Amino acid sequence: MSNPTLSNTHRAVRDLRAMIFSGALPAGSDHLETELARKLNMSRTPVREAVLTLESQGLLEMRPRxxxxxxxxxxxxxxxxxxxxxxxxxxxxxxxxxxGYTDQELLDLASAIDAMEEALAQSDLEAWAKADEHFHTELVRLGGNRRIKSIVTMMQDQVRRARMTTLYLRPLPRQSNEDHRLVFTAILNGNAKAARQIHRSHRQQAKTVLVDLLAKLKLRYL
Amino acid sequence: MSNPTLSNTHRAVRDLRAMIFSGALPAGSDHLETELARKLNMSRTPVREAVLTLESQGLLEMRPRxxxxxxxxxxxxxxxxxxxxxxxxxxxxxxxxxxGYTDQELLDLASAIDAMEEALAQSDLEAWAKADEHFHTELVRLGGNRRIKSIVTMMQDQVRRARMTTLYLRPLPRQSNEDHRLVFTAILNGNAKAARQIHRSHRQQAKTVLVDLLAKLKLRYL
DNA sequence: GTATAAAACAATGTATACATAAATAGTCTG
DNA sequence: CAGACTATTTATGTATACATTGTTTTATAC
Incomplete structure (x- = not known):
């Protein structure tokens, strides 16, 4: 629909990504090229090209035989x-x-925060996670460094499964939403140092929560 | 020699990288797959795979026809x-x-600094650049985050040409060497905040020097 | 029964052939 | 001569065939 002529290689990249995120291809599992090609209904050539791409994005690994x-x-x-x-x-x-963004230009960022609060009020954690990712993506876009944007996207992709797995095991992210508001305000006010500092501790906090949780649950791999 | 059985795809990645860095494939130039395949003495298949890899490393771009x-x-x-x-x-x-690395474990870092001073004393800028890259690579290795290491390598690759081009146009990097010593000392003394702060301003300084230089020379692309 | 060697097998790496679609050249018409 | 339409060329995208090499299995010796 969105793209009438998408090459098989691109389709394979898209579909394999989706299968990895959905768990249709579980973490740690092995798959022969022929097998994947049959599943995607195409020959090995575009599958290999897609796999090569996903390998350099850190989602999978080609292990020769x-x-x-x-x-x-x-x-x-x-x-x-x-x-x-x-x-x-x-x-x-x-x-x-x-x-010096105007609040007009920060509309998307603001609505991501609103969506998070809304989702939290309704205890809809999936919606919250989606809005949270949107917030971070939009923040990075506003930063203006396209390479940072692409690296952050890559890292988000790599942790997506784990984030979803632990979503219902974590405490409700109330502090998180306050942080987002503070970052937003700092950006709107042009307070660069504050924006940096607040977001930094926000992320460090997220890391601690997640890593501690994994340790407590003795989850070795996701 | 070093690797007797290297696949053509890997050889293509290695050789194309070398050709990009050496200028044999100049920045901004276009090359047909068939042409590259002939140059590398192999079929299009491994060339395409290599090109895909290099594309995701930000060194080139495939533009369909x-x-x-x-x-x-x-x-x-x-x-x-x-x-x-x-x-x-x-x-x-x-x-x-x-x-808490011992000075034994910091030997490589130290010798990179020595090599830089040596090179500077002899005004051998190529040797200095090589030692400088070695210092940064080793620093990142000591940091212990493998993903950071791979991202930094990727970024170093992307600026390699430009660094070499401007090497002889920049002022001699005397301050740079002092910075390296200070970072080294902070690491050895376990002074994490200082190590961070010093290296940070070192890099920001490097950015300023380079960006200003490009502006002054009105170099738009390298 | 175990260990070793050989042979069969299987998956990948690579070349090649072909289909497809974009760009270019050529032709016709006004 | 401009413009549009068609034909041709050409590079890519994809399938397929084959060569290569690692793995597994089987046979044989001890």
Whole structure:
């Protein structure tokens, strides 16, 4: 619909990603190229090209005669990723604050926050998670560094499964919403240092909550 | 030699990278897949796979009937990359400092600094650049976050050409060497905050020097 | 029964052939 | 001569065939 002529390679990238996120291809599982090609109803060539792309995005790994392995995430991996998100997103917050955006231009960011509060009020955690991701994505877009945007997207993709798994195991993210408001205000007021600092501790807090949770539950891989 | 059985795809990745860095494939130039395949003495299949890999590393771009384009770097791109390096490397410096490395384990870092001073004394800028990259790579390795390491490598690759081009146009990096010593000392002393802060301003300084230089020379793309 | 070697098998890596679609050149018409 | 339509060329996207090499299995010796 959206794109009438999408190459098989692109379709394969899109569909494999979806299958990884949905759990149709579970973390840690192995899959032969031929198998994937049959599932996607195309030949091995575009599948290989898609797999190569997804490999460089850190979602899977080609292991020469053992098949394509969907990469599981260890608590250490999560810590690595959250540290990167902390640094790059707080930089984005700082930049965004220094760019003098009007509240008109910050509308999307504001509505993401509203959506989060709405979702939280209704205890709809899935909606909350979606709005939360939207907030972070929009923040990074406002930061204006396209490479940061693409790296952050990659990292978000890598933790997506784990985030969803732990969504119902975490305490309700009330503090989180307050943080978002504070970051928003700092950006609107052009207070770059504050935006950076607040977002930074927000992310560090998120890391601690998640890593502690995984330790407590003794979850080794997701 | 080093690897007797390297697949053509891997060889293509390695050789294309080398050709991009050496200028054999100049920034902004276009190349048909068939042409590259002939140059590398293999069929289009492994070339396409290599090109896909290099595309996701930000070195080139596949443009459906116009050929493979070697991506040029604008001053804005340089600013983006240096901002990322600033954030991720200063995080690495902070982590490294908090890990309590012995001076034995910091030997590589120390020798990179020595090599830089040596090179500077002899005005051998190429040797200096090599040692400088080694310092930053080693610093990031000591930080212990493998994803940061791979992102930093990717960013270093993207600016390599531009760094080399401007190497002889910049003032001699004397301050730079002092900074490195200070970062080293902070890491050895376990002073995480200092390591972070010093490395951070070191990188911000490097960004300013480079961006200003490009502006002054009115270099739009490299 | 275990260990070793050989052979069969299976999955990947690579070349090639072909279908498709974009760009270009050529032709016709006003 | 401009413009539009058609034909041709050409590069890519994809399927397929084949070569290569790692793995597994089987047979044989001890």
């Amino acid at each position: 053992k098949g394509v392995r969907i990469l599981p995430l260890s608590p250490d991996d999560m810590a690595e990723i959250y540290d990167i998100l902390t640094e790059l997103e707080s930089h984005a917050a700082e930049s965004a604050a220094s760019m | 116009k050929g493979v384009r070697i991506l040029p770097l604008s001053p804005d791109d340089m600013a983006e990359i240096y901002d990322i390096l600033t954030e991720l490397e200063s995080h690495a410096a902070e982590s490294a400092a908090s890990m």
